Amino acid sequence: xxxxxxxxxxxxxxxxxxxxxxxxxxxxxxxxxxxxxxxxxxxxxxxxxxxxxxxxxxxxxxxxxxxxxxxxxxxxxxxxxxxxxxxxxxxxxxxxxxxxxxxxxxxxxxxxxxxxxxxxxxxxxxxxxxxxxxxxxxxxxxxxxxxxxxxxxxxxxxxxxxxxxxxxxxxxxxxxxxxxxxxxxxxxxxxxxxxxxxxxxxxxxxxxxxxxxxxxxxxxxxxxxxxxxxxxxxxxxxxxxxxxxxxxxxxxxxxxxxxxxxxxxxxxxxxxxxxxxxxxxxxx
Amino acid sequence: xxxxxxxxxxxxxxxxxxxxxxxxxxxxxxxxxxxxxxxxxxxxxxxxxxxxxxxxxxxxxxxxxxxxxxxxxxxxxxxxxxxxxxxxxxxxxxxxxxxxxxxxxxxxxxxxxxxxxxxxxxxxxxxxxxxxxxxxxxxxxxxxxxxxxxxxxxxxxxxxxxxxxxxxxxxxxxxxxxxxxxxxxxxxxxxxxxxxxxxxxxxxxxxxxxxxxxxxxxxxxxxxxxxxxxxxxxxxxxxxxxxxxxxxxxxxxxxxxxxxxxxxxxxxxxxxxxxxxxxxxxxxxxxxxxxxxxxxxxxxxxxxxxxxxxxxxxxxxxxxxxxxxxxxxxxxxxxxxxxxxxxxxxxxxxxxxxxxxxxxxxxxxxxxxxxxxxxxxxxxxxxxxxxxxxxxxxxxxxxxxxxxxxxxxxxxxxxxxxxxxxxxxxxxxxxxxxxxxxxxxxxxxxxxxxxxxxxxxxxxxxxxxxxxxxxxxxxxxxxxxxxxxxxxxxxxxxxxxxxxxxxx
Numbered sequence: 001x002x003x004x005x006x007x008x009x010x011x012x013x014x015x016x017x018x019x020x021x022x023x024x025x026x027x028x029x030x031x032x033x034x035x036x037x038x039x040x041x042x043x044x045x046x047x048x049x050x051x052x053x054x055x056x057x058x059x060x061x062x063x064x065x066x067x068x069x070x071x072x073x074x075x076x077x078x079x080x081x082x083x084x085x086x087x088x089x090x091x092x093x094x095x096x097x098x099x100x101x102x103x104x105x106x107x108x109x110x111x112x113x114x115x116x117x118x119x120x121x122x123x124x125x126x127x128x129x130x131x132x133x134x135x136x137x138x139x140x141x142x143x144x145x146x147x148x149x150x151x152x153x154x155x156x157x158x159x160x161x162x163x164x165x166x167x168x169x170x171x172x173x174x175x176x177x178x179x180x181x182x183x184x185x186x187x188x189x190x191x192x193x194x195x196x197x198x199x200x201x202x203x204x205x206x207x208x209x210x211x212x213x214x215x216x217x218x219x220x221x222x223x224x225x226x227x228x229x230x231x232x233x234x235x236x237x238x239x240x241x242x243x244x245x246x247x248x249x250x251x252x253x254x255x256x257x258x259x260x261x262x263x264x265x266x267x268x269x270x271x272x273x274x275x276x277x278x279x280x281x282x283x284x
Numbered sequence: 285x286x287x288x289x290x291x292x293x294x295x296x297x298x299x300x301x302x303x304x305x306x307x308x309x310x311x312x313x314x315x316x317x318x319x320x321x322x323x324x325x326x327x328x329x330x331x332x333x334x335x336x337x338x339x340x341x342x343x344x345x346x347x348x349x350x351x352x353x354x355x356x357x358x359x360x361x362x363x364x365x366x367x368x369x370x371x372x373x374x375x376x377x378x379x380x381x382x383x384x385x386x387x388x389x390x391x392x393x394x395x396x397x398x399x400x401x402x403x404x405x406x407x408x409x410x411x412x413x414x415x416x417x418x419x420x421x422x423x424x425x426x427x428x429x430x431x432x433x434x435x436x437x438x439x440x441x442x443x444x445x446x447x448x449x450x451x452x453x454x455x456x457x458x459x460x461x462x463x464x465x466x467x468x469x470x471x472x473x474x475x476x477x478x479x480x481x482x483x484x485x486x487x488x489x490x491x492x493x494x495x496x497x498x499x500x501x502x503x504x505x506x507x508x509x510x511x512x513x514x515x516x517x518x519x520x521x522x523x524x525x526x527x528x529x530x531x532x533x534x535x536x537x538x539x540x541x542x543x544x545x546x547x548x549x550x551x552x553x554x555x556x557x558x559x560x561x562x563x564x565x566x567x568x569x570x571x572x573x574x575x576x577x578x579x580x581x582x583x584x585x586x587x588x589x590x591x592x593x594x595x596x597x598x599x600x601x602x603x604x605x606x607x608x609x610x611x612x613x614x615x616x617x618x619x620x621x622x623x624x625x626x627x628x629x630x631x632x633x634x635x636x637x638x639x640x641x642x643x644x645x646x647x648x649x650x651x652x653x654x655x656x657x658x659x660x661x662x663x664x665x666x667x668x669x670x671x672x673x674x675x676x677x678x679x680x681x682x683x684x685x686x687x688x689x690x691x692x693x694x695x696x697x698x699x700x701x702x703x704x705x706x707x708x709x710x711x712x713x714x715x716x717x718x719x720x721x722x723x724x725x726x727x728x729x730x731x732x733x734x735x736x737x738x739x740x741x742x743x744x745x746x747x748x749x750x751x752x753x754x755x756x757x758x759x760x761x762x763x764x765x766x767x768x769x770x771x772x773x774x775x776x777x778x779x780x781x782x783x784x785x786x787x788x
Binding site: 186189190192193196197221224225252265269273274275276 | 296299300304335
């Protein structure tokens with residue numbers, strides 16, 4: 001049922017919770033390990049919905065989907081709440097997570113923190129998945145970074161990855177950052193690490209794959225070895241080849257993970273990724 | 285890449301993907317047995333599916349049964365399809381099957397190990413297994429000696445060697461010491477991995493996390509706040525085709541000596557300085573050394589007679605196949621133990637395990653002392669009950685805390701309610717099987733979750749003390765009905781102390 005205020009939304013959640021307990025059946029457990037906020041501009045709705053399918057089952061959480069509609073002439077909040085329950089084989093009780101979808105129309109889109117803060121689950125970490133490029137000077141990013149513990153981005157979604165990575169360190173003092181492009185490159189980083197110590201004096205990196213991964217691999221290798229590394233990049237849809245000074249790296253895992261798996265992995269990471277931050281700082 | 289190389293490799297820092305083991309050849313003795321089919325091969329398949337095995341490895345089934353490699357692979361495929369926790373994938377199976385071979389060998393005869401050694405040497409050349417050997421002894425205790433001696437004679441000079449030995453490790457303290465001495469003649473202690481699969485269970489490891497990663501528990505984890513501890517390892521199954529094995533072993537040696545005493549040790553141990561193998565095992569050994577039972581009347585044994593399980597009539601133990609009709613083997617043990625140290629003095633640990641109990645359940649219940657002076661006049665209901673922290677090892681893995689809560693309405697009526705943390709609710713991934721974790725740990729050279737020689741000997745020393753009176757006292761078996769919670773004497777064990785077993 002659509003709601004138009006946070007009070008209505010909370011009432012709806014309470015009613016759904018009560019209604020989910022069937023007479024005579026064991027109560028359904030509301031379980032959360034985090035609050036998961038997703039900022040989903042219109043062009044990313046389809047991709048985000050696909051990624052989120054199945055995620056709640058792996059990470060029981062209160063998921064808050066924020067759909068900014070700044071160009072909507074109405075200055076309103078529209079939302080729905082949903083209770084998603086899962087049964088695990090052999091267990092008597094169902095476990096339920098909450099999904100709150102909110103459209104922030106008009107001016108409401110510029111003050112998302114005030115919408116989100118009343119809905120955070122106390123004492124649990126807050127993950128913010130930001131779809132698309134990061135608007136570094138926009139108040140909505142500034143506000144949501146202020147309430148979240150970890151920001152999850154995918155630099156592959158950025159039209160100019162080099163420029164985005166150059167500004168990303170501005171956030172490192174405020175929030176821990178995960179980059180899904182960095183996660184995609186991890187099997188290849190393992191492969192490169194296996195080439196040690198033969199590549200201790202390396203000077204050239206050849207990458208066939210998306211540009212963000214290529215840039216990150218180059219800056220990582222350069223920072224780790226303390227040497228200038230020349231990048232020979234051939235564009236491709238996925239990482240297909242990584243070679244250091246002519247030595248091919250063999251990825252630790254061949255099968256690419258699904259978008260859900262990649263995001264799911266990042267939701268298990270807490271704290272700063274010092275190696276990633278070190279690599280990204282070299283873009284500044 | 286060796287561990288030392290990883291440590292000094294600046295490119296390895298920060299990688300979350302777990303380093304795969306070095307190349308290895310794993311020889312499974314007892315390859316035609318039940319454990320291999322139900323646990324070991326499904327575990328290897330699960331590891332292969334998750335990409336946790338290296339590119340170069342080999343699995344060699346070893347047994348006296350004459351089989352071709354093709355027949356062995358076919359049997360193992362069936363086993364994985366039937367017992368694996370994942371959907372069967374042809375490509376993963378092919379990856380594993382191509383690295384699998386079978387050797388029929390009789391280690392009871394002169395040079396009986398030769399076919400296996402030749403096979404392993406050949407695998408070094410063809411599969412790149414680098415002389416690294418893992419020998420998994422899934423065989424009865426009496427077969428361990430000849431195999432260990434033969435393998436010791438034929439050790440490779442290149443690569444490392446690790447020996448996994450299944451329980452029971454010995455039959456009593458004397459035989460365990462003898463076996464330890466024999467194994468130590470050929471293998472260093474750091475090469476020996478005595479397996480107790482309970483230690484591979486996620487929830488058993490979570491016990492350490494619960495205690496040592498949460499500041500709220502450790503300050504009250506002592507005799508001042510805890511009234512007593514109850515540990516239950518219950519099975520609804522009977523001897524189930526293992527009658528001949530079980531009749532020689534019994535509940536004390538099959539469960540108490542290993543699983544149960546390990547659970548006691550994990551519950552009572554002091555915080556280790558780190559999670560390295562020896563730090564954890566040192567603390568466990570201290571507890572095992574401090575354990576004692578106050579006397580024969582505090583150890584209860586039982587044997588099930590006919591009864592009902594889930595509404596079905598089931599036969600008594602003595603009617604099970606492979607069991608002597610006048611068997612005096614215990615299928616149930618309950619005991620009161622004390623840990624003689626500063627933290628636990630005078631705090632009883634009640635343990636019980638049995639077959640044909642009403643349900644399969646492994647739990648550790650920490651019962652706290654009652655509130656000293658409740659300011660309520662309790663109207664009705666169950667009144668004030670002590671808080672219980674319940675750690676569910678299986679099934680329904682998780683932790684519950686029983687707390688008293690006011691029933692809504694006038695007056696004060698108190699009901700016990702459970703605050704539950706269900707493992708499967710918070711972490712919705714299927715938990716790895718214990719054998720997956722333990723096999724992988726062994727391949728990586730991590731012995732933290734394996735039992736050390738002195739641990740095994742301390743466990744047997746306690747068990748020997750508990751069973752000593754049994755040699756002179758004839759039991760009155762059967763003394764509990766299948767489907768009940770054990771003999772009356774087990775209830776008396778707690779009633780004498782003004783306590784009772786947890787309600788189920």
